[in-house]
Amino acid sequence: MNDSPRRATVVVIGAGQAGLSAAYHLQHRGFTSALDDPDGTRTFVVLDANRAPGGAWQHRWPSLKVATLNGIFALPRYRQPALDPDEESRIAVPRYFAGFEREYALPVLRPIAVSSVRRVDDDPTGDLIVETNRGRWMARAVINATGTWNNPVHPHYPGQETFLGRQLHTHDYVSLDEFAGQRVAIVGGGISALQQLEEISRVATTFWYTRREPVFIEGHFEPETTGRETIAKVVADVEAGRPTGSVVSYTGLGWTPYAVAARERGALVRRPMFTRIEPHGVREADGSFTTLDAILWATGFKADLEHLTPLQLRNELGGIRMRGTQVASDPRVHLIGFGPSQSTVGANRAGRDAVSALAKHLNGMPAAS
């Protein structure tokens, strides 16, 4: 087997909404496929760990129907067909992504998992080495678009390992049927927690725990104003190098149909976090005991950036200081679908912005040796 590295000017890691948007804009600016044109001067490739198109959407739970979504922003210049609101989003959205990849003949290689990205001899202007489970790529720049799905947040509570019931994370949730007739704790104050609370409370006795009192926004959410203000707050955090919080910590919770349904069913009763987990349940903040069959950790996800560790991008606060989509300490590295661009609309725009900034950066650099 030939194990010499392959070369692309830009390696995009991840083919979700963010990575596909970047790929489209690279192609639009004249970058050619590194697979068809390995000796080209401006080439790109997309490496994706999934077996099939669709990014994280293909792994979402079956009851997350199209109608439950807040709305999926269209990929660049590729109209969404009318989606059946009752179709599972894990089927409908990947089908749409697959159509996009075909339409633009994007050079996506899968399944390829990137295990690390590092500098050659710590040279701040040289190539980056992208190691994968199927060989190595050399690149002038990397656009990282690896999302959050593979990095679920698992908080630790005392006594957790003694619990005799079932513990699972949103990441592994399949359907409400698994909880019929049970007593279930749902931990978390985000959108997924609310959706799963609403679902499970149809068939089980639920207990909803959050660290902070949830903040519901009264009135209509105005994307053009509220959305802009939220993004400005997240941008301020990443530009200062501060770690970012969950989406809901910036926006608050909306009175979505599932939140209203949970309230009407009497399920939207928040309890402060329990203090301890015991074999048959949890010790409440007031010292009383609640018996449980299952604990669902709907505690969210964080950016999946483990493979970038060798680049040492994080500062002493644990954040990564950004300038737009570019990592402030290394202009060859862009993070998209990250911080302010963690939504389908944000991912789209970030793909375009990353390519625009990289095209300028690469114009100022000598061609690869």
Ligand SMILES: Cc1cc2nc3c(=O)[nH]c(=O)nc-3n(C[C@H](O)[C@H](O)[C@H](O)COP(=O)(O)OP(=O)(O)OC[C@H]3O[C@@H](n4cnc5c(N)ncnc54)[C@H](O)[C@@H]3O)c2cc1C
């Ligand atoms: C339950 C849920 C519902 C949501 N609903 C909405 C909504 O209604 N509207 C909205 O705008 N947003 C919604 N979002 C957010 C939205 O899904 C994301 O912001 C967006 O889809 C993320 O796209 P992405 O390209 O950044 O990541 P992903 O879709 O996660 O794609 C990342 C890709 O990178 C690949 N990858 C990861 N690590 C590696 C590696 N080391 N090597 C190679 N490949 C790798 C993965 O295999 C994956 O294909 C929701 C999120 C969740 C969790």
